[in-house]
Amino acid sequence: MSPHADPLLHKRVWWKEAAFYQIYPASFKDSNGDGWGDIPGILEKIAYIASLGVDAVWLSPMFDSPQVDMGYDISNYEAVYPPYGTVEDVEKLIEACHANDMKLILDLVVNHTSDQHAWFKESRSSKDNPKRDWYFWRPARYDEQGNRMPPTNWRGYFAGPTWTWDEHTQEYYLHLYDKSQPDLNWENADCRRAIYDSAMRFWLDKGVDGFRVDTVNKYSKYVEFPDAPITDPASIVQPAAQFWCNGPRIHKFIKEINSEVLSNYRTYDGQPVVTVGELSLTPDAEGVLRYVSARQKELDMVFQFDITHLGQGPPGSDSKYDFTEWKLPEMKRVVEKWQSFIEGTDGWTTVFCENHDNGRGVSRFANDTPEWREKSAKMLALCFAAQTGSLFLYQGQEIGMINAPKEWSMDEYKDVEAQNYWREAVRPSEDGTDPTRKERILHGLQLMARDHARLPFQWDSSVNGGFSTGKPWMRAHDLYKEINAEAQEKDADSVLSFYKRLFRLRKERKDVFVYGTFELLDPENLSTFVYKKQYQEKTALVALNFTTEPQPFPATEDMRLLLSSYSKTRPDSLQPLEGRIYINY
Known part of the structure; x- marks a missing residue:
């Protein structure tokens, strides 16, 4: 019997069965022509969002911010970035989501604030300020020549020192x-209490249904601040995640978030509020x-980001964007690992x-050329929608x-990380120390x-893809006339229609x-990805062709075809970039 049949292990709650839809407010819909997406724009499209069949909306940061890191640098947790709207607009969005049987979760960004936050301004004002x-x-260090040096040699996420x-x-x-x-000091109890009040209770009291928790495993640092081992002799800064990721008191802090705040709240329909954490650099199940x-x-x-990190160097390292070609068996092993690790657990x-x-999934994992992009999008949709767990969809996907x-x-490219990595790559190419680095x-x-995910949403074939009547903060994709929601809503065979059917x-x-439990079949096949899902006596077989050539696929006599990403199938082969689901019940 499947371990998932044990209700003590996998108790059924709303968020396990939910499909979540992530909205990036800057790029979703601009209602007033200023080039920035906004909350009223989301409200204009609430019927569209509900029509997808999703159960919850995850709204990326809309809080007041200088926007150095697109809202992940928050200057006031209790205010909204004015181009996005007002607190009242968010309250209307909460109501609209609930009226359409959808829940709304916000980003909880509490590893750091903006340097423009009132807390940091006070902290910076003097060494004896109560918020210091x-x-x-930390004080400076000095080398043998008397040159001032940072307290540690740690390399930051966006390149350069921490x-x-x-x-x-x-x-x-x-x-x-x-x-x-600047990073908040979670070791300080007064700081934690302020976070709970300002970043959490303020919004939970208004009816939000939970949080996506940003950088959740970085709150606890090794506060002795040791130097990192030198793994890059050419650099003055070194990767140091072992000193600020999954730190000594991280589980205490997260348990406290639950006991002090979350356990006291329910969703609008009386269900438990939900948390989903951004857990990087934690490779072990x-x-x-x-x-x-x-x-x-x-x-x-x-x-857990192994799937999006395929081909990527370690986060925070200078090789993050030094792409390495990967093979399909690598993707299969990643999926198998994170599909299977919950079996027999709670x-x-x-x-x-x-x-x-x-980057966008079609471009990352399949084929985005005009001939194949729609087939790629449908195949990937089927690949992930049939997997166990809570399903997350990003706007435009x-x-x-x-x-x-x-x-x-x-x-x-507007993103601070991309621009920092690009500047860092130019130097070794120009000075000859790494001539091909710029190209790589x-x-x-x-x-x-x-940046790829942050391009404006393509609503229709009008100027800027219908995102804005003004100049967008980021250029609209050149192909908005070919790829847009309006055209696909009218087409029963579109990617959009296929997603609705899948949901x-x-x-x-x-x-x-x-x-269902997950079983990987034919793990070393370089062309096809086939897996089985089972719940008690119910079985599904998922077959995916990741190539642009037909691939042999034996008949499944004891199962019937439930869905294909092609309108017509072939009995003995998978067509190029085709996905299928077979079932026995």
């Missing part, structure tokens, strides 16, 4: 990300399970292949949006940069698709 210890401040010198108080402050994003075991009362589920998992921090054209110059990093950014099937057959 709400952030990490410490910035403050002239006013003559100390350095810590920032794992951009220098405008045992380590992930510590966060998502129901008995531990920490997080409901997490995003943990849960997520299913996704796109978000705001990665449902219409098969693809990466920015390779002809675009780096000037079109350009290729990596063209595939994997965060219906997933709900109708949730036993096997949401809760």
